[in-house]
Amino acid sequence: MRSRFKPWAADLIDTHPEIVIPDPEQKKGKWQEVFGNKHPLHIEAGTGKGRFIIGMAKANPHINYIGIELFDSVIVTALETVLEEEHGIPNLRLLKVNAKKIAEYFDKGEVDRLYLNFSDPWPKKRHAKRRLTHESFLELYEAVLPENGEVHFKTDNRKLFEYSLTSISEYGMLLKEVSLDLHDNEPEWNIMTEYEEKFSKKGQPIYRMEAQFSV
Numbered sequence: 001m002r003s004r005f006k007p008w009a010a011d012l013i014d015t016h017p018e019i020v021i022p023d024p025e026q027k028k029g030k031w032q033e034v035f036g037n038k039h040p041l042h043i044e045a046g047t048g049k050g051r052f053i054i055g056m057a058k059a060n061p062h063i064n065y066i067g068i069e070l071f072d073s074v075i076v077t078a079l080e081t082v083l084e085e086e087h088g089i090p091n092l093r094l095l096k097v098n099a100k101k102i103a104e105y106f107d108k109g110e111v112d113r114l115y116l117n118f119s120d121p122w123p124k125k126r127h128a129k130r131r132l133t134h135e136s137f138l139e140l141y142e143a144v145l146p147e148n149g150e151v152h153f154k155t156d157n158r159k160l161f162e163y164s165l166t167s168i169s170e171y172g173m174l175l176k177e178v179s180l181d182l183h184d185n186e187p188e189w190n191i192m193t194e195y196e197e198k199f200s201k202k203g204q205p206i207y208r209m210e211a212q213f214s215v
């Protein structure tokens with residue numbers, strides 16, 4: 001996600017360690033203490049400006065959510081949105097980290113579900129390892145999800161979707177749901193992401209799958 005350089009973003013992030021957790025490796029195995037409850041934990045890798053994860057957290061107060069994003073200039077928008085809420089969003093935290101390190105931040109089974117939304121497609125073959133549905137990332141997700149844990153994925157990019165269907169199937173995961181046009185009959189539970197709104201407004205189909213690790 002492109003965003004203007006915001007020199008003030010790092011300072012705002014640093015002044016809100018209660019929302020953008022600065023030392024996630026210290027919280028490994030202790031996320032229930034961070035949230036102060038034993039609710040399930042769902043995370044989104046590549047959360048962007050946070051529209052999806054914030055919407056999910058507000059719609060599902062009995063699920064804890066963590067949005068993971070690489071860039072200050074992007075995640076700061078999610079932080080600003082949380083700060084605008086009169087009572088904050090108690091079941092949401094943000095991490096400004098690389099998703100490839102998630103196994104350093106979460107124990108096996110500590111994450112109950114993982115969301116990927118409109119992940120960067122990295123169309124060149126030599127960059128395939130950077131795709132968040134590459135086998136090397138699936139290994140990481142398996143390391144933090146429980147047995148039978150689920151990955152839910154949405155994208156507008158047909159080639160990335162086809163690649164991901166293959167990568168996920170070859171990994172041995174079970175495809176539970178596949179939609180080639182989510183908005184044809186949009187489920188009432190669907191929470192749109194920034195990119196989803198942009199591409200669906202242009203009339204592009206949105207692809208979605210739910211995949212489960214199997215034992």
Ligand code: SAM
Nearest residue numbers: 001046047048069070098099117118193194195
């Ligand atoms: N999920 C949002 C949406 O659907 O509107 C944003 C989509 S945007 C195309 C992809 C986002 O993933 C970018 O903000 C990018 O910085 C982030 N991202 C890409 N690779 C990442 C990684 N390895 N770890 C964390 N964030 C990543």
